[in-house]
Amino acid sequence: MNSANKVTETKVTTEQRLLDVRNLEVTYASGAAAVRGVNLSVDAGQKLGVAGESGCGKSTLALALLRLLPAGTKVTGEVLLDGEDVLTMKWGKVRAVRWAGASIVFQGAMHSLNAVHRIGDQIAEPILLHKKATQAGARKKAGELLEQVGLPAARAEAYPHELSGGQRQRVMIAMALACDPRLIIADEPTTALDVMIQAQILRLIEQLVAEQDLGLIMISHDLAVLSDTCDRLAVMYAGRVVEEGPASEVYENAQHPYGKALSAAFPRIGDAASRFAPRGLPGDPPDPSLLPTGCTFHPRCTVALDSCTTEDQALRDAGPRHRAACVHAGAQLPAQPTSAPATAERAP
Numbered sequence: 560m561n562s563a564n565k566v567t568e569t570k571v572t573t574e575q576r577l578l579d580v581r582n583l584e585v586t587y588a589s590g591a592a593a594v595r596g597v598n599l600s601v602d603a604g605q606k607l608g609v610a611g612e613s614g615c616g617k618s619t620l621a622l623a624l625l626r627l628l629p630a631g632t633k634v635t636g637e638v639l640l641d642g643e644d645v646l647t648m649k650w651g652k653v654r655a656v657r658w659a660g661a662s663i664v665f666q667g668a669m670h671s672l673n674a675v676h677r678i679g680d681q682i683a684e685p686i687l688l689h690k691k692a693t694q695a696g697a698r699k700k701a702g703e704l705l706e707q708v709g710l711p712a713a714r715a716e717a718y719p720h721e722l723s724g725g726q727r728q729r730v731m732i733a734m735a736l737a738c739d740p741r742l743i744i745a746d747e748p749t750t751a752l753d754v755m756i757q758a759q760i761l762r763l764i765e766q767l768v769a770e771q772d773l774g775l776i777m778i779s780h781d782l783a784v785l786s787d788t789c790d791r792l793a794v795m796y797a798g799r800v801v802e803e804g805p806a807s808e809v810y811e812n813a814q815h816p817y818g819k820a821l822s823a824a825f826p827r828i829g830d831a832a833s834r835f836a837p838r839g840l841p842g843d844p845p846d847p848s849l850l851p852t853g854c855t856f857h858p859r860c861t862v863a864l865d866s867c868t869t870e871d872q873a874l875r876d877a878g879p880r881h882r883a884a885c886v887h888a889g890a891q892l893p894a895q896p897t898s899a900p901a902t903a904e905r906a907p
């Protein structure tokens with residue numbers, strides 16, 4: 560193939576993707592290698608779940624996508640949003656992309672909303688800034704957005720403390736939609752909510768994604784929630800994607816011992832038996848400044864071979880559109896022995 564053909568081929572692939580992340584690496588000024596060589600993509604209408612325990616690099620990944628990391632953090636690779644690399648674009652453009660290209664719904668709406676401003680003014684602010692709307696136009700749109708997320712438009716007059724946790728999270732979603740983004744990144748959007756409200760918010764996100772043909776990246780430690788909401792799953796461990804594939808495949812038939820342990824750690828939705836027998840995985844993810852040699856999961860892995868202590872594994876085929884970074888991927892894995900807590904504990 561000559562080089563002209565190569566360029567055309569790359570361009571076609573890039574244009575088809577809403578988001579294409581290539582070899583993303585993030586190292587904090589402290590030396591913590593929080594994201595290592597991550598590749599992932601999301602198309603319009605597609606829902607990608609990113610799973611992993613606390614400290615695996617999920618939030619760092621989300622923040623890197625919109626260049627929201629602290630100064631001094633080293634970020635390399637490519638984050639192509641509609642074919643344009645967010646990592647190299649000028650700051651003026653990045654600010655516009657943060658609302659109109661992709662927006663983030665963070666966990667804990669109370670901390671993200673300003674306590675002294677009315678809800679309507681907070682939703683209207685990005686519309687005024689990025690959509691060049693009039694005050695009246697922005698306020699009208701804020702009311703419409705509140706209705707879209709299931710709140711009366713009149714709640715625009717309320718202050719954050721006058722709303723319940725679930726209502727505040729709906730406001731966060733309305734804000735994220737304010738400038739008609741094409742991609743929503745939801746970082747633990749339901750963590751602080753009770754189970755009933757959590758289900759309502761997840762259905763709302765699903766409905767909005769389908770209606771508006773948005774791309775979605777949903778981050779959570781809860782593989783059961785992600786598999787119920789998303790089409791595809793990427794499991795992160797120590798900054799790397801160690802398993803990825805169709806959501807039901809990864810959840811039901813994980814091929815990486817970590818993916819397996821994570822899926823056993825949460826009760827299956829609709830499966831009463833597993834609800835009473837969730838498992839915990841002993842140990843903690845490694846410090847990203849002091850990663851183990853070889854496969855970073857080997858110190859916690861009960862099926863590790865001697866070679867796993869020195870040789871890291873790349874993602875390999877483990878089934879249809881399913882890949883895992885493990886020497887055993889594709890073979891029938893023995894169950895990872897786990898500790899079963901007395902009560903149905905959920906990771907923080």
Ligand SMILES: Nc1ncnc2c1ncn2[C@@H]1O[C@H](COP(=O)(O)OP(=O)(O)OP(=O)(O)O)[C@@H](O)[C@H]1O
Nearest residue numbers: 587589591593612613614615616617618619620847
């Ligand atoms: N500003 C920072 N400076 C240095 N290290 C950081 C910083 N933020 C995060 N880290 C480290 O990077 C690693 C990944 O953190 P990150 O918050 O991305 O993980 P996470 O999977 O999102 O965890 P959680 O689910 O608890 O939010 C952790 O070891 C964390 O201590």
